[in-house]
Amino acid sequence: MKPQRRPACTHFSSGPCAKRPGWSLAALEAAVIGRSHRSKLGKGRLHEVIERSRRVLGVPADYRIGIVPASDTGAVEMALWSLLGPRPVDLLAWESFGDGWVGDVLKQLKLPNARRIAATYGQLPDLGVPDPAHDLVFTWNGTTSGVRVPNGDWIADDRAGLTICDATSAAFAMELPWPKLDVVTWSWQKVLGGEAAHGMIALSPRAVERLECSVPPWPMPKIFRMTSGGKLIEGLFEGETINTPSMLAVEDAVDGLKWAEGVGGLDGLLARTRANFAAIERWVAATPWIAFLAERPETRSTTSVCLVFVDDWFRGLKPDVQAKVAKDVVARLEAEGVAFDIGSYRDAPAGLRIWAGATVETADIDALLPWIDWAYGEVRPG
Structure with missing residues (x-):
């Protein structure tokens, strides 16, 4: 089932990044x-x-x-x-x-x-x-x-x-x-x-x-x-x-x-970024087919969060097919208007990259993640 809730701001690009909340x-x-x-x-x-x-x-x-x-x-x-x-x-x-x-x-x-x-x-x-x-x-x-x-x-x-x-x-x-x-x-x-x-x-x-x-x-x-x-x-x-x-x-x-x-200087920016990353971290821990590209927790970026698909079905695909699957997930999210520019970098392993810096609202991260569940379910057989 498609999620009902959508992010208020759908910009998750790792550069240029989302404008600050309320910007015009x-x-x-x-x-x-x-x-x-x-x-x-x-x-x-x-x-x-x-x-x-x-x-x-x-x-x-x-x-x-x-x-x-x-x-x-x-x-x-x-x-x-x-x-x-x-x-x-x-x-x-x-x-x-x-x-x-x-x-x-x-x-x-x-x-x-x-x-x-x-x-x-x-x-x-x-x-x-x-x-x-x-x-x-x-x-x-x-x-x-x-x-x-x-x-x-x-x-x-x-x-x-x-x-x-x-x-x-x-x-x-x-x-x-x-x-x-x-x-x-x-x-x-x-x-x-x-x-x-x-x-x-x-x-x-x-x-x-x-x-x-x-x-x-x-x-x-x-x-x-x-x-x-x-x-x-x-x-x-x-x-x-x-x-x-x-x-x-x-x-x-x-x-x-x-x-x-206005949000508390560097301490406020750090807190906002950490809250965004924590939301993704909780989702990854509860989702068996996704993982952080960074292998060690202490080295995981809290801004440009890179994720890879790790279930047996995806791992059994050839690299070019893996890349196509990742692009299909990104395309479905863009077609639904819920997330833009979250594909992995062209030289990186096939997967997703979600910007979680301070200008992103945690509520939007929380709204995005069920949509990724849905999109991956749409491209994965069975």
């Missing part, structure tokens, strides 16, 4: 449009995004925060191209985005002392392998695998290298140990449901020191440059962006940050 275009009415982003008003709004982000995330006062081009991708690339080279680098990869950074370092920057430390989907690499004398590049939360690092205890306090952390689906939803992280990147379209195309980068004093003391041997594109004449471009971290930002997107980011403050 009216939230953008105060946007600084038709004006220069370099005007006092425009720069002020950009600076507001930086300072509200600092307060909500608890970023230390001596870390610089900047708004950069090209979403989290641009922020990570900026860090890789600007900071790597002086030391060997360890690259952790257990899903597609982390593997993408490995490819860029090995194939584009062609660093000779780069080491790939990898694991398959559903697992983490051995976190005891990275050398504290090396630079380190890793994603905090694997958006396409639903696998995250459990904490930052494995990162040495007395490390000589820099840690570069892609935290785009973890920032605002998971606790980040800032003293362990020298570079942290995220984007607006993830946990707070902002609009795309803009990224954020936070730099520790150690990262700034590296920028000012080391000149990369390769040509540096303008959109990656954080220094001039061997000194940090301070304006970049005060709202003077490298390129022209969308002030509509900026206004939306301000709105999302205000909402975050």
Whole structure:
């Protein structure tokens, strides 16, 4: 039987993610449009995004925060191209985005002392392998695998290298140990449901020191440059962006940050995310044909929740048929208008991926899950 109850918001995409509850275009009415982003008003709004982000995330006062081009991708690339080279680098990869950074370092920057430390989907690499004398590049939360690092205890306090952390689906939803992280990147379209195309980068004093003391041997594109004449471009971290930002997107980011403050700041965001994940966790425990892709409970993402079908019928299918079954489940949910964009990532094992970040209401998660029961029952024989 089809469930009777439907989610009020049917957006469960892992990026761009659901807007905050109650959002409408009216939230953008105060946007600084038709004006220069370099005007006092425009720069002020950009600076507001930086300072509200600092307060909500608890970023230390001596870390610089900047708004950069090209979403989290641009922020990570900026860090890789600007900071790597002086030391060997360890690259952790257990899903597609982390593997993408490995490819860029090995194939584009062609660093000779780069080491790939990898694991398959559903697992983490051995976190005891990275050398504290090396630079380190890793994603905090694997958006396409639903696998995250459990904490930052494995990162040495007395490390000589820099840690570069892609935290785009973890920032605002998971606790980040800032003293362990020298570079942290995220984007607006993830946990707070902002609009795309803009990224954020936070730099520790150690990262700034590296920028000012080391000149990369390769040509540096303008959109990656954080220094001039061997000194940090301070304006970049005060709202003077490298390129022209969308002030509509900026206004939306301000709105999302205000909402975050209104629900209790980081503690409130964490509580909302954990409640959403707990609802899925209860359902998985009671449903014999579904399981988390992440094998260990402590490594399971609470935002990009990746699930796989595990009953004997599904496991007996060929991989291409498994992929078709998963797509059929997703298609039925979309046709019913109860869930959009919850298919697994194209490189991941066939299954589902449900965004459970803070902008999603737990009531909508609870309403969604019986529909997945129904959809899988429709495609499974008998």
